[in-house]
Structure formats: structure tokens, C-alpha cells
Amino acid sequence: MTTALQLTGHRDQLFNQVIRQQLDSWISKYPPGQSQSAVIPALHILQDSHDGWLSEGLMRALADYLEIPAISVFEVATFYTMFELKPVGKHKISVCTNISCLLCGSEEIANHLQKRLGIGFGQTTADGKFTLKEVECLGACVGAPMLLLDRQYHEHLTPDKVDALLGEVK
Amino acid sequence: MQLDQVCFRTMHLDQPWSMESYRSVGGYQMLEKILREKTRQETIIEIIKNSALRGRGGAGFPTGLKWSFMPRRMPGDKYIVCNSDEGEPGTCKDRDIIRFNPHQVIEGMIIAGYTIGAQRGYNYIRGEFFEPIERFEQALIEAREAGYLGKNILNSGFNFELFCHPGAGAYICGEETALLESLEGKKGQPRYKPPFPAGYGLYGRPTTVNNTETLASVPVILQHGADWFHELGTPNNGGQKIFCMSGHVNKPGNYEVPLGMPFAELLELAGGVRNGNKLKAVIPGGSSTPVVPADVMMQTAMSYDGIGKAGSMLGAGSVIVMDETTCMVKALERIAYFYYEESCGQCTPCREGTGWLYRVIKRIEDGQGRQEDLDRLIDVANNINGNTICALGDAAAAPVISFIKHFRDEFQYHIDHKCCLVSEPELKLNYG
Ligand SMILES: Cc1cc2nc3c(=O)[nH]c(=O)nc-3n(C[C@H](O)[C@H](O)[C@H](O)COP(=O)(O)O)c2cc1C
Ligand code: FES
Numbered sequence: 001m002t003t004a005l006q007l008t009g010h011r012d013q014l015f016n017q018v019i020r021q022q023l024d025s026w027i028s029k030y031p032p033g034q035s036q037s038a039v040i041p042a043l044h045i046l047q048d049s050h051d052g053w054l055s056e057g058l059m060r061a062l063a064d065y066l067e068i069p070a071i072s073v074f075e076v077a078t079f080y081t082m083f084e085l086k087p088v089g090k091h092k093i094s095v096c097t098n099i100s101c102l103l104c105g106s107e108e109i110a111n112h113l114q115k116r117l118g119i120g121f122g123q124t125t126a127d128g129k130f131t132l133k134e135v136e137c138l139g140a141c142v143g144a145p146m147l148l149l150d151r152q153y154h155e156h157l158t159p160d161k162v163d164a165l166l167g168e169v170k
Numbered sequence: 171m172q173l174d175q176v177c178f179r180t181m182h183l184d185q186p187w188s189m190e191s192y193r194s195v196g197g198y199q200m201l202e203k204i205l206r207e208k209t210r211q212e213t214i215i216e217i218i219k220n221s222a223l224r225g226r227g228g229a230g231f232p233t234g235l236k237w238s239f240m241p242r243r244m245p246g247d248k249y250i251v252c253n254s255d256e257g258e259p260g261t262c263k264d265r266d267i268i269r270f271n272p273h274q275v276i277e278g279m280i281i282a283g284y285t286i287g288a289q290r291g292y293n294y295i296r297g298e299f300f301e302p303i304e305r306f307e308q309a310l311i312e313a314r315e316a317g318y319l320g321k322n323i324l325n326s327g328f329n330f331e332l333f334c335h336p337g338a339g340a341y342i343c344g345e346e347t348a349l350l351e352s353l354e355g356k357k358g359q360p361r362y363k364p365p366f367p368a369g370y371g372l373y374g375r376p377t378t379v380n381n382t383e384t385l386a387s388v389p390v391i392l393q394h395g396a397d398w399f400h401e402l403g404t405p406n407n408g409g410q411k412i413f414c415m416s417g418h419v420n421k422p423g424n425y426e427v428p429l430g431m432p433f434a435e436l437l438e439l440a441g442g443v444r445n446g447n448k449l450k451a452v453i454p455g456g457s458s459t460p461v462v463p464a465d466v467m468m469q470t471a472m473s474y475d476g477i478g479k480a481g482s483m484l485g486a487g488s489v490i491v492m493d494e495t496t497c498m499v500k501a502l503e504r505i506a507y508f509y510y511e512e513s514c515g516q517c518t519p520c521r522e523g524t525g526w527l528y529r530v531i532k533r534i535e536d537g538q539g540r541q542e543d544l545d546r547l548i549d550v551a552n553n554i555n556g557n558t559i560c561a562l563g564d565a566a567a568a569p570v571i572s573f574i575k576h577f578r579d580e581f582q583y584h585i586d587h588k589c590c591l592v593s594e595p596e597l598k599l600n601y602g
Contacts, residue, residue: 029333029335031247031290031373034354034355034373036354036355036356037335037353037354037355038355039355040297040335040336040337040338040352040355041335041336043338044297044336044338068355072355072356075356075357076338076355076356076357079340079357079358080297080337080338080339080340080358081338081339081340082297082298082338082339083338083339094298097504098259098457098504098508099259099260099417099453099457099490099501099504099505099508100259100260100416100417100490102500102501102504103416103417103418103490103491103492103496103501104416104417104418104422135339136257136259136341136508136511136512137257137258137259137260137261137341137457137508138298139256139257139261139262139264139265139296139298139299140262140265141259141260141261141262141414141416141422141488141490142262142414142415142416142422142423142424143262143422144416144417144422148298151300151301152300152301153301
């Protein structure tokens with residue numbers, strides 16, 4: 001469990017100091033008055049420091065921090081697929097099943113993963129270790145079939161490689 | 171024939187992404203020269219025009235012409251934005267350009283900024299590209315340390331700042347106006363055009379959006395000359411181009427080859443069709459471009475004009491190869507699902523139509539197709555085509571129309587027999 005983040009109160013007290021610094025560094029990359037541009041990078045930062053998902057409180061606090069309406073943050077968080085609005089497992093596995101991966105056997109990889117983990121797409125293992133997602137093309141089509149495990153691409157997969165990969169994850 | 175002459179020109183080096191590697195092939199020399207000599211903007215635009223560089227993001231618009239639309243002397247903020255959202259199924263070249271040659275993108279963006287009168291640039295990189303984003307951020311630090319970014323660059327009086335901006339998973343944000351919305355911190359919903367970004371772009375200011383590969387080509391063109399670049403390719407189709415060879419080939423990969431190379435040669439580079447199987451069809455430019463049957467494809471030159479003649483589009487150079495074992499209904503079902511999933515929901519024909527397309531193709535694939543379904547699909551596709559704010563609608567319609575046009579028998583078989591043609595070997599047709 002990560003340390004709790006401060007989600008209410010004065011702007012200077014929100015989240016924690018490290019996160020505020022990261023957010024400020026992003027805001028400084030956009031012209032004055034355009035801090036809304038930092039919404040996506042900010043949501044990534046907050047999601048990463050909140051067990052991989054965004055709570056409503058977190059999003060409201062971000063709106064306060066960026067001084068924009070909460071709805072502007074909700075709209076973005078719900079539009080983009082990388083943002084999770086419910087708790088997820090410790091590790092996220094995103095399997096591409098799009099055309100190049102399909103042609104190269106992503107169905108076998110997807111079935112294998114579902115069997116090994118005992119869950120379907122969009123589900124989390126009972127021990128909270130893995131969440132499995134089906135995703136659209138991740139831009140690694142010449143490495144098909146592929147998946148994204150947390151922040152790392154794994155390409156040219158076979159069921160054996162998937163087993164080895166799962167075995168390595170702590 | 172030499173490959174890897176443009177965006178992949180550092181590829182043979184150890185740590186191709188380092189500043190040192192990039193400098194060893196002449197990197198940043200053009201930027202230094204331009205700033206030293208205060209090269210006129212018109213001159214640079216003229217060179218880019220003469221090189222016949224066309225946009226590598228999908229539409230193939232002439233880059234020099236696009237740059238000439240910018241009101242570069244107009245006071246106030248202007249922007250150069252690099253489109254590294256790379257989400258069109260089959261496309262995976264920008265990822266490698268950024269991973270292996272980030273400095274060339276940076277130099278291209280600074281030169282573009284200088285030329286169009288922009289003092290600030292953003293590279294919008296899709297959020298899942300963790301490794302490329304890290305590489306790019308690292309390269310930005312190096313470029314800043316070397317004095318290529320910031321105020322009064324190399325004492326030239328030219329100021330330019332460049333930042334990386336991550337996406338968060340939305341294909342639509344590759345569409346340039348959706349990308350600008352996303353960069354402003356909003357949902358990625360395309361804007362009406364006109365006004366075009368050159369008039370009303372990021373934060374309502376004049377903006378040029380170019381693809382990663384387009385911008386990375388610029389320093390090389392300036393270094394070796396417009397004619398050199400143009401002659402790498404064919405008339406009106408200048409340069410080399412990266413083709414992402416995916417699907418049923420023995421050696422899938424990104425190949426940077428001269429535009430105009432015969433498809434047959436490119437296929438050979440990629441090791442030929444897997445297992446010695448017969449080629450059935452090719453989607454030459456990414457999932458949104460019309461599918462081309464094998465016999466036509468084998469006679470096609472890989473250029474904008476060549477693939478156009480074959481009834482399709484070069485698109486982003488994303489070549490999806492399908493061998494004789496491919497069920498075209500299933501392939502189309504997956505593609506249709508993608509556009510349904512990624513429609514931003516703004517325009518009714520696209521939001522509703524993509525769902526219709528997917529559901530009808532799915533029921534054909536599931537053995538529940540009805541006799542009227544093929545005509546219905548064409549009808550729905552035609553009703554999306556041209557009736558939406560952005561080209562995602564057209565992108566959803568084109569595969570459906572072309573798959574049915576070229577492989578109608580196979581769809582009809584699914585409907586008549588409630589099963590697949592290719593999974594029954596004794597009934598396998600010869601598509602040659
Ligand atoms: C639905 C859709 C998705 C697109 N995705 C991308 C993309 O991922 N990368 C890209 O460079 N262009 C993409 N484009 C094209 C851009 O709108 C734009 O034409 C391009 O970035 C211009 O750069 P260029 O002239 O250098 O090609 C897309 C267009 C549409 C309609
Ligand atoms: S189709 Fe799977 S990464 Fe592109």
C-alpha cells in the first residue's frame with residue numbers, strides 16, 4: 001500500500017510534496033493559463049501513485065490543483081483507456097488482439113493467459129496480483145503477438161514465453 | 171541498394187539513439203548551419219517541396235506545401251506538433267524512430283519550428299510507449315545541454331522550447347485536431363475543418379502537425395539535398411519510407427526502403443510468406459486502407475501513386491500480409507470491432523454505423539448471417555463515408571467495402587453454409 005495522499009484542503013497541501021513537484025513540472029511545460037494541458041500526464045502520475053487506479057476523490061483533488069472544473073477531469077479520465085476507474089491488480093497485463101496480432105496467434109495467447117490466471121478479460125485474480133485486459137493495437141505489430149505487462153512490451157509471444165513471464169513477476 | 175538511409179540511418183551503430191551516434195552521421199549539422207547562416211525560411215520550404223516529401227502519417231500531404239500555409243510572420247504564439255500517437259493497426263514505425271533515433275525527430279522539429287515561425291513544439295507520444303517516451307525525454311535533456319533548445323539557441327537569436335506530451339490510449343487522438351484537443355487536456359474529439367490547424371490550432375494559434383517520420387526526414391533532406399532525397403524514390407514520391415511488414419511473413423519487421431520498390435521485393439526482404447504458403451491478400455497502408463488481392467499486389471510498386479493505382483492507399487506504410495489460411499470474414503470482423511471501439515462518438519453516422527458494421531460482420535462470422543447482409547453492410551458503409559467530421563468514419567467504411575468487393579464469395583459462403591471456407595481444406599479456393 002502506498003502512503004495515503006492528501007485529497008482535500010488547501011491547494012498547497014494536496015497530494016504530497018513529491019507529487020506536487022511532479023505536477024508543477026508538467027504545468028510549467030505549457031503556456032501560462034493552460035494548466036489543463038497537464039491533465040493527462042497528471043492523471044498518469046496520480047494513477048501510478050494510487051495502486052494503479054483513479055478514485056473520484058483523486059480526480060476532484062486534481063481539478064482543484066489545476067484550478068479547472070471537476071467535470072473536465074472526469075471527462076478525460078473516462079475517455080482514455082489507460083485510466084482505471086476501479087481498483088486493479090498489482091500488475092496489469094494488456095493483450096493486443098488486433099489484426100496483426102490476430103494473424104500471428106493472439107487468440108492462443110489470450111486463451112492461454114485466461115486459463116493460466118483463471119480470469120477473463122477485464123477481471124482481476126483473486127489474490128489481487130493480476131488484472132487482464134484486451135487492448136487495441138499497441139503499435140508493435142511486427143512483434144506480434146504481443147502484450148504490455150505494466151510498463152514493458154513483450155513481443156513474439158508463445159504460450160511458453162507467457163509462462164516464463166508470469167513466473168518472473170513478483 | 172542501400173536501406174536505412176533516412177530515419178533509420180543510425181541503426182547500424184552501437185546505441186543508435188545517443189547524441190554521439192547521431193552526430194556521427196551528421197546530426198545537428200543542418201540546424202547549426204541554418205542558425206549560423208540565418209537561412210531564409212522560403213529557402214527551406216523550397217527544398218522540402220522539391221524533395222517531394224509527403225506526410226508519413228497517412229494522408230500523404232506534401233510537407234513543403236503544408237509548411238508554406240503557416241502565417242510565419244504573424245506575431246504571437248505558433249506551434250509545431252509532432253504526431254507520435256501511432257495507433258492505426260499495423261503501424262509501428264514511429265515507435266522505432268523514437269526508440270532508435272530520437273535526436274533526428276528533435277532536430278527535425280527545431281528546424282520545422284524555425285521554418286514556420288514557431289517557438290514551441292510538442293511531441294505527442296501515445297501513453298503506452300513507455301520506453302520511447304523515456305528515450306525521447308532523455309534525448310531532450312541531451313539536446314538542451316548541447317544548447318539546441320532554449321533561448322537564443324547557439325547565439326542566433328532564435329528561441330525554441332520542445333516538450334514531450336503523453337497520450338493515454340485513444341486511437342482517435344492520432345487525428346490531428348483530436349490530438350490538439352487532447353494536448354489541451356480535453357477528450358480527443360476532432361474539430362471541424364476548416365479552420366485548419368495552420369489558422370486555428372493548439373490553443374487557437376497557428377499550428378503545424380506532422381508525423382514523426384515526416385519530421386525525422388527533414389534533417390536528412392537538408393543535409394543531402396532535395397534531389398538526392400527525391401531520387402531515392404520515384405517522381406512525386408520522394409525518399410525512402412519505412413514499411414511495417416506484419417502478419418504472415420517469415421521476417422516481420424520495419425524496413426526502410428526506396429519508395430517505388432516493387433511489393434514482391436519488399437515481401438522477399440521480409441522473408442516471404444510464412445511456411446511457403448500462398449499469398450492471399452495484403453492491406454498495404456494500415457487497417458483503414460482498402461485490402462488488395464494477391465495478384466494485384468504482386469504487380470504493385472510501393473509508392474503513394476503505385477498503391478493508389480492498385481485501388482488502395484500507402485497510408486502509414488503498414489503492410490499487413492495475409493496468407494491462404496486467412497479467413498477474410500474473421501479478419502474484417504476484428505478490424506470492424508476496432509473502429510467501433512475507437513469511434514469517439516461525436517458524429518452519429520460513425521458512432522452508430524461502426525456498431526452496425528461490427529454486429530453484422532460478427533453474425534456472419536458466427537454463422538448467423540442473412541442473405542441481405544452483404545448489401546446491408548455496403549449500404550451502412552456508404553452512409554458513413556464522407557458524412558463525418560473526421561476521417562475515422564471513412565477509415566471504418568473502406569475495409570468493409572473492399573473486403574466484400576474482393577472476397578464476396580467467401581462472405582457469401584459463410585452466410586450460405588454457416589461456416590468458414592478456409593477452415594475446410596478440401597473446399598479451399600485458389601486465390602493465387
Ligand atoms: C482516425 C485517424 C487517426 C490518425 N492517426 C494518426 C497517427 O497515429 N499518426 C499520424 O501521424 N497521423 C495520424 N492521422 C493523420 C493525421 O490526422 C494527420 O494527417 C497527420 O498527422 C499529418 O502529418 P503528415 O502530414 O506528416 O502525415 C490520423 C488520421 C485519422 C483520421
Ligand atoms: S496489431 Fe497488435 S500491436 Fe499492432
